[in-house]
Amino acid sequence: MSRRPPPEFPPTRLVTTSMELAELCQRLAHEPFITIDTEFMRERTYWPELCVVQLGGTQDVAVVDAQADGLDLTPLGHLLANPKVTKVFHAARQDVEIFLLKYGAVPTPMFDTQIAAMVAGFGDQASYDSLARGLAGAAIDKAHRFSDWSARPLSDAQVAYAAADVTHLRVIYEALLDKLEEEGRLDWVADEMAALADPAGYITEPDTAWERLRPRTNNRRFLGVLRAIAAWREREAQRINIPRQRLVKDETLLEIAATMPGNPAELSRARGISEGFAKGKSGLSLLAAIAEAKKLPEEALPLPKEQRNGPSPSPALVALLKVLLAAKAEQHDVAPRLLASSEELDRLAADSTPDVPALHGWRRRVFGDDALALKEGRLSLGVDGRRVKLIRD
Numbered sequence: 001m002s003r004r005p006p007p008e009f010p011p012t013r014l015v016t017t018s019m020e021l022a023e024l025c026q027r028l029a030h031e032p033f034i035t036i037d038t039e040f041m042r043e044r045t046y047w048p049e050l051c052v053v054q055l056g057g058t059q060d061v062a063v064v065d066a067q068a069d070g071l072d073l074t075p076l077g078h079l080l081a082n083p084k085v086t087k088v089f090h091a092a093r094q095d096v097e098i099f100l101l102k103y104g105a106v107p108t109p110m111f112d113t114q115i116a117a118m119v120a121g122f123g124d125q126a127s128y129d130s131l132a133r134g135l136a137g138a139a140i141d142k143a144h145r146f147s148d149w150s151a152r153p154l155s156d157a158q159v160a161y162a163a164a165d166v167t168h169l170r171v172i173y174e175a176l177l178d179k180l181e182e183e184g185r186l187d188w189v190a191d192e193m194a195a196l197a198d199p200a201g202y203i204t205e206p207d208t209a210w211e212r213l214r215p216r217t218n219n220r221r222f223l224g225v226l227r228a229i230a231a232w233r234e235r236e237a238q239r240i241n242i243p244r245q246r247l248v249k250d251e252t253l254l255e256i257a258a259t260m261p262g263n264p265a266e267l268s269r270a271r272g273i274s275e276g277f278a279k280g281k282s283g284l285s286l287l288a289a290i291a292e293a294k295k296l297p298e299e300a301l302p303l304p305k306e307q308r309n310g311p312s313p314s315p316a317l318v319a320l321l322k323v324l325l326a327a328k329a330e331q332h333d334v335a336p337r338l339l340a341s342s343e344e345l346d347r348l349a350a351d352s353t354p355d356v357p358a359l360h361g362w363r364r365r366v367f368g369d370d371a372l373a374l375k376e377g378r379l380s381l382g383v384d385g386r387r388v389k390l391i392r393d
Contacts, residue, residue, distance in 0.1 A: 012061045012163040014154070016068040018075075024055065024062050025075035031057045033086035033111070034079075035166040035173065038095045039149040046237045046244065048098050051149035056166030063162045065154060073102070080107040088173045090114050090128045090165075097202045106197050113169065115192045116176045119185050121333035128165065128172075136171035140164055188362045192338075206231035210302075213250055215257075220301040221294075226257035227302055228293035232286055240282075247282070248272065260290055313349030321345045323381055324374055327388035328367045339367045348375070 015021050028034050035056035040048045053064040053076065066073065080087060080099055087107040089095055091114045100106050117126035122134075132138040144161040180186050195201065210230035215223060230253060237244040248256075252272045261267040264278035267287060277283045322345060329336040340348070340358040347354040348371055359368040370390065373379035382389040 009056075009167045010059055010061050012063060012159060014159055015062050015064040016071065018070065018072040021064060021071065021073070022075045024060060024064075025079040027060060028055060028057045028079055029082055029085060031085055033088050033173065035088045035169040036095065036107070037089065037162070037165040037169070038098055039147075039162055040094070040098060041148070041150045042243070044242070044246075046241050047101060048094070049150060050098050050102065052154070052162055054162050054166040056163075056170055061163050061167055063154075063159050065152075067150065067152065077103040081105060083108060086111055088113065088169060090131070090169055090172070091125075092196060093202075096196065100199055100202050106199055106202075108197060110193055110197055111173065111189070112193065112196055113172050113176055115196070115338075116173075116180060116189050118335035118338045119188045119192070120176055120179050120183070122335075124335045124337045128169070131172045132168040135175040136168040138164075138168045138171075140168070188334075191361055204234060206234035209234045213254060215254065218304040220298065220303065222257050223304065224296050224301040225260055225290055225293040226253065228289045229253055229256055229286060232289040236282055236285065248286075256286075256290070260294060261287065262291070263287065313346045317349040317375070318345055320374060320381065321348055321371055323388060324371060324390075325367060327381070327390070328370065330387075332366050334366070339363055340371075348372075 013020075013024075015024060035054075037054040038050060039052035039054075040050050042048045050066045053066055055062045055064065064073075064076070065071065077099075079085065080103065086109050088111045090112065092110060092112040096106050096110070113128075113131065114126055117131055118124060122131065129140045129142065132140050141161065141164070144158050147158055147161075149158070177186075180189060207227065210223070210227040213226065213230065215226055217223070233244050233248050233253065237247045240247075249272055252270050255270050256267070256273075259266070259270065261270065264275070264283055264287070267273055267283055268275045268278040273283070278287075321340075325336050325340055325345065329339055340356070340363070344354075344356040344358050347356055348358065357363055358371065370379055373392070374381070378393050380391045380393070382391050
């Protein structure tokens with residue numbers, strides 16, 4: 001895929017007033033697409049703290065100081081909701097989460113160049129830097145990747161760095177769009193964009209937070225207490241707006257679920273739990289959550305993963321499916337992770353008719369049908385020179 005000639009970008013503007021932002025958004029509302037990025041801080045808070053929004057159009061490259069005194073961000077919300085303007089992101093999930101929290105809706109319509117690059121054969125999770133080099137012939141200076149974006153004033157170097165994240169993105173988007181159109185894969189990307197636009201994908205349900213801890217036990221009482229205190233941590237971290245790990249670390253939650261303390265003195269023996277915390281408002285509410293979980297009847301306790309998901313899959317069959325996945329990804333020049341996840345392969349191996357994305361839409365045509373044929377003995381794998389060969393019965 002040839003590089004496009006480097007375009008000339010408009011000069012970067014730092015937007016700090018409501019009038020400037022309203023005028024900018026009014027102009028961008030007439031564009032067929034705009035490029036967007038954000039800079040935010042989350043090290044000290046549960047909720048992301050929006051600091052900067054970068055916007056790119058044909059005539060505008062703007063860095064919006066989202067923390068400028070008196071700045072009204074309402075026009076930006078209207079622009080993000082404009083159905084006539086495609087919003088182009090790279091690795092959009094965190095940016096979209098911020099806008100969903102702020103405006104109550106995800107931007108629409110959207111296009112994520114990282115996902116598109118996976119469909120177009122650029123591998124798993126292609127970075128903005130690599131796409132800028134490969135498609136726009138640009139080198140990205142990442143010296144300010146870890147800047148404190150909440151500090152003011154913003155430096156000229158920070159503004160220049162922020163602007164680069166939406167300028168070259170225009171070239172990347174147009175190049176990927178051409179490639180996907182040529183290969184007839186725009187509908188593949190459309191499926192992914194639909195998932196990206198689902199607000200449910202950005203909501204952390206407190207009652208399922210315990211599953212991320214991957215407990216290795218079949219003790220249902222332990223799992224019940226862990227479910228309760230992981231949900232408590234999620235809600236408490238949201239309430240006081242601090243990172244969940246700063247409130248109580250994962251390993252401490254697992255220890256507490258195992259020991260099930262019943263009073264502040266017992267709770268304070270857990271690693272990372274101070275006496276002051278144990279006796280304070282958060283500690284007492286944690287103890288109350290433990291006490292409630294200890295009272296639950298057996299039938300209300302969560303089942304171990306293997307009992308919820310059925311029998312474990314054959315490791316040998318999973319290994320064969322992984323080989324098939326790699327072969328099909330190589331054949332179609334698409335990222336393997338986009339075809340099927342490790343969890344989907346496990347379910348394909350263990351269940352006769354699993355309801356997984358790999359058995360729907362374009363994924364079924366590319367991989368799913370052959371995965372079922374492999375399971376049913378209608379397809380075998382061989383080697384032809386240096387490539388895996390599919391042998392159909």
